[in-house]
Amino acid sequence: MSKSILYLTITTLFLVKLPLGSYAAEVTLLRSPAAEASSLSRVFADRSGRVILSWVESDAKNHALYFSTLSKNKFSKPQMIASGTDWFVNWADFPFVITTDQSMTAHWLQKRDEGTYNYDVVAVFRNPETKSWSEPRVIHTDGVSAEHGFVGMLPLSDDRTLISWLDGRNTAEHASHDATGHGSGGMTLRAGIFNANGDNMAEWELDELVCDCCQTSIAMSSGGPVVAYRNRTESEMRDIFITRLENESWTTPTPVYVDNWEIAGCPVNGPSVAALKDQVAVGWFSAKDNQPRVNLSLSTDNGDSFTNTVTVAQQDTNGRVSVAMLESGKVVISWLETAGKSASIKAAAYSYNGELTESVTVANTVSSRQSGFPVMTSRGDDVFVTWTEVSSGKQVRVARVRF
Amino acid sequence: MHRALKVAAIVIVGYAALALILGALTSFQAIAEQDKPHSQRWTVVNYWSITCAPCRIEIPELNLLSKELDAVDIGLVGINFDEDNREKTLMLAERMGIEFPTLHQEQVDALSVSPPNVLPTTLILSPDGVEMARLIGAQTRASIKVQLGQLIGSAQ
Numbered sequence: 001m002s003k004s005i006l007y008l009t010i011t012t013l014f015l016v017k018l019p020l021g022s023y024a025a026e027v028t029l030l031r032s033p034a035a036e037a038s039s040l041s042r043v044f045a046d047r048s049g050r051v052i053l054s055w056v057e058s059d060a061k062n063h064a065l066y067f068s069t070l071s072k073n074k075f076s077k078p079q080m081i082a083s084g085t086d087w088f089v090n091w092a093d094f095p096f097v098i099t100t101d102q103s104m105t106a107h108w109l110q111k112r113d114e115g116t117y118n119y120d121v122v123a124v125f126r127n128p129e130t131k132s133w134s135e136p137r138v139i140h141t142d143g144v145s146a147e148h149g150f151v152g153m154l155p156l157s158d159d160r161t162l163i164s165w166l167d168g169r170n171t172a173e174h175a176s177h178d179a180t181g182h183g184s185g186g187m188t189l190r191a192g193i194f195n196a197n198g199d200n201m202a203e204w205e206l207d208e209l210v211c212d213c214c215q216t217s218i219a220m221s222s223g224g225p226v227v228a229y230r231n232r233t234e235s236e237m238r239d240i241f242i243t244r245l246e247n248e249s250w251t252t253p254t255p256v257y258v259d260n261w262e263i264a265g266c267p268v269n270g271p272s273v274a275a276l277k278d279q280v281a282v283g284w285f286s287a288k289d290n291q292p293r294v295n296l297s298l299s300t301d302n303g304d305s306f307t308n309t310v311t312v313a314q315q316d317t318n319g320r321v322s323v324a325m326l327e328s329g330k331v332v333i334s335w336l337e338t339a340g341k342s343a344s345i346k347a348a349a350y351s352y353n354g355e356l357t358e359s360v361t362v363a364n365t366v367s368s369r370q371s372g373f374p375v376m377t378s379r380g381d382d383v384f385v386t387w388t389e390v391s392s393g394k395q396v397r398v399a400r401v402r403f
Numbered sequence: 404m405h406r407a408l409k410v411a412a413i414v415i416v417g418y419a420a421l422a423l424i425l426g427a428l429t430s431f432q433a434i435a436e437q438d439k440p441h442s443q444r445w446t447v448v449n450y451w452s453i454t455c456a457p458c459r460i461e462i463p464e465l466n467l468l469s470k471e472l473d474a475v476d477i478g479l480v481g482i483n484f485d486e487d488n489r490e491k492t493l494m495l496a497e498r499m500g501i502e503f504p505t506l507h508q509e510q511v512d513a514l515s516v517s518p519p520n521v522l523p524t525t526l527i528l529s530p531d532g533v534e535m536a537r538l539i540g541a542q543t544r545a546s547i548k549v550q551l552g553q554l555i556g557s558a559q
Contacts, residue, residue: 060490090454091485117453117498147454171456187456213454213522236540264540265521266455268484287520290537318520341512368518369486 025349025360026402030384033068033075034396040094041386041396045377046101046155051384054097054106055396056089063087065095065108070384073400081106081124082136088119091369092215092268093149100155102128103196107139107163109149118145118172121165127196128158134198140190141203144169147187150270152218154225159196162245164189164206164216164227171212187212189229191250207231207253211238215270215373221280223302228256228273228282236264240271240284242303256297256306261288269319272333274378276325278302279352283312283333285319292317294335298352310354313337313346318367322385324378326403330357332383334376336367343367345374345387349403358403366390445555446478447547448526449503450519452485453495457541458523462500468544469503477551481505484522527554 034041034055041055051070056063064083068075081097088109089095095108104126112118125134140148146168154162170185189210192203211230218227224245231241231253238261243253256271271284280303283296294313297306313335322334326349334347343366348359362385365371374387386398449465451458469479481501483492489507496505506514516526516534527536527550535554538546 093454117459147456149454212456213452263521265457265523266452267521268452268454269520285520290520292520318518369484 025347025358027360027362028073028400028402029363030070030073030398030400031075032395032397033078034066035078036393036395038066038396039388039394040089040091040372041388041398042096042375043377043384043386043398044096044098045379045384046099048101049379050099050101051377051379052097052099052104053384053386053396053398054095055386056094058089061085063089063095063108065097065106067097067104067106069099075398081133082108084108084110086111088149091372092213096151096153098153098155098161100128100158102158103155103161105153105155105161105163105194107151107153110136110138112145118147118168119149121148121151121163123161123163123194123198125161125194125196125198129196134196137198139163139192139194139198139200140165140167140169141200142167142169144172146170146172147212150213150215152216152227154218154220156193156220156225160201161194162191162218162225163194164191164218164229166190166210166212166216167205168212170208186210186232189216189227191227191245202248204250206243206250207241209233210241211266211270213266213268215272217271217273219273219275219280221275221302222277223304226273226275226280226303228271228284230267230270230284231255236262238263238267239286240282242273242280242282244303251304254304256282256284257295257309259286259288259295261286267319269321272321272323273303274323274325274331275303276327276329279325279329279331280306281323281325281331281333282306283321283323283335285317285321285335291315292319294319294321294333296323296331296333296350296354298331298350298354300352308352308354310350310356312348318343320373322374322376324376324383326378326381326383328381328403330381330403332376332378332401332403334362334374334385336365336371336374338367341367343371345385347376347383347385347401360401362399362401363387363389363397370394443530444476444478445530445551446480446528447472447551448506448514448516448528449479449481449542450484450522450524450526451481451499451501452483452522453499454485455522459499461523461541461543464542464544466500466502468547471544472551479503482511484518527551529554529558 186209214230
């Protein structure tokens with residue numbers, strides 16, 4: 001307890017380099033509903049302002065997905081959605097839950113028996129009328145034993161969910177492999193819309209060649225839902241791209257920013273996108289020339305163009321970026337600042353013309369994969385951040401940051 | 404064409420250097436290297452992950468390389484980038500067909516190297532544990548041998 005008080009005092013008072021007129025945000029550690037041995041958490045706020053926290057509890061054989069809802073700064077009693085002994089759970093690719101006023105959608109990755117590395121994306125949908133969960137169903141229709149994962153989910157309404165995922169159907173073992181180890185067709189980015197029963201209402205291939213191991217991210221702009229992801233070209237450029245669903249078709253993917261980061265490998269460090277009306281913000285990590293960097297790009301035309309890019313952090317960072325939009329129009333970005341094996345979860349607010357206004361250390365953690373990907377969501381001008389605290393064990397933590 | 408010739412020349416020179424060095428090491432290893440602790444030798448460190456397709460593709464090459472290097476007292480070890488527990492790590496290593504040793508987390512912590520930003524990444528450590536090379540992307544036996552040859556040659 002004393003450690004928590006000390007930690008809060010330090011985090012609320014300790015300022016990083018800020019320009020004149022800027023000030024620190026206020027961090028409040030909330031009581032975590034997650035048990036010990038919990039990890040892989042995510043927060044999500046729906047349009048009504050309901051905040052939901054999801055996480056995974058694991059033992060030697062079993063994984064279970066839980067959620068809890070925030071009400072008056074207290075989380076509800078945890079509820080388990082599903083569990084399994086055949087789930088594929090990875091520090092960078094893990095189950096989570098989203099919600100609307102009336103419905104919820106959850107997903108996990110389920111291993112295939114016959115494939116060494118192969119797994120499917122399985123989802124369940126809570127019907128707003130019957131208040132019951134659908135049967136688990138594989139969301140992709142290829143039937144191919146391959147890797148499917150790195151899911152993004154966004155509610156379009158109470159009975160429709162947009163899901164994006166990386167789809168390895170073209171990299172299956174029957175496909176030939178090139179020198180870099182990828183199937184001839186490469187990893188694809190796909191998306192689909194599902195109703196409250198889990199029926200597939202539409203499915204698209206958004207990009208035929210994308211980075212294999214980076215998260216996808218979805219947000220709703222006034223021009224339609226946008227998906228941000230790490231692209232891959234034949235010449236192994238791994239820059240961040242964006243596409244938008246407009247009139248039932250997706251716009252041609254375009255780069256958010258041209259890093260020209262050329263790597264024949266996987267950064268395992270996907271982008272994060274957030275939107276408010278026609279403003280779209282994308283944060284991401286790159287390490288061109290082995291120079292780690294976190295960038296934030298801002299658009300005022302629903303992601304058609306990004307005219308304002310700022311470098312948020314460089315050198316002492318390993319990325320793991322999350323972005324949220326405040327009601328005030330400011331953008332908040334979080335990332336890991338590293339110092340050897342230690343790390344801090346940093347969060348900074350930017351005005352929409354790219355000026356830093358506030359910055360704060362949310363928590364101290366470790367730089368290894370054990371600490372996972374801290375995730376943010378916003379409600380009004382509050383941001384909620386969740387992460388995994390690593391000490392003798394692991395436990396999910398959550399804090400409110402008031403900007 | 405000119406660039407291709409230069410690359411070929413570098414590879415040939417690298418091979419030649421490595422062959423000389425490996426030959427020399429083999430000749431002297433009986434008298435000079437037998438009692439040397441495992442960590443006090445040139446070591447190739449490969450970071451892998453079950454989710455990383457190019458990692459999986461380079462594993463057969465690394466398996467073969469590990470046997471070749473072991474004969475001349477150069478180590479080749481793996482690190483599970485995902486930091487799964489030991490039981491799961493060994494299970495994943497078996498699934499991936501990894502035949503070289505996978506380090507315990509304590510051994511990883513003892514290395515004075517920063518983890519990679521990209522997978523796969525392969526490091527070459529000098530006998531005193533200093534990172535001498537960081538190779539990003541899928542490697543082959545040849546690409547690692549060239550690097551080793553250059554590094555060991557320049558250290559002689």
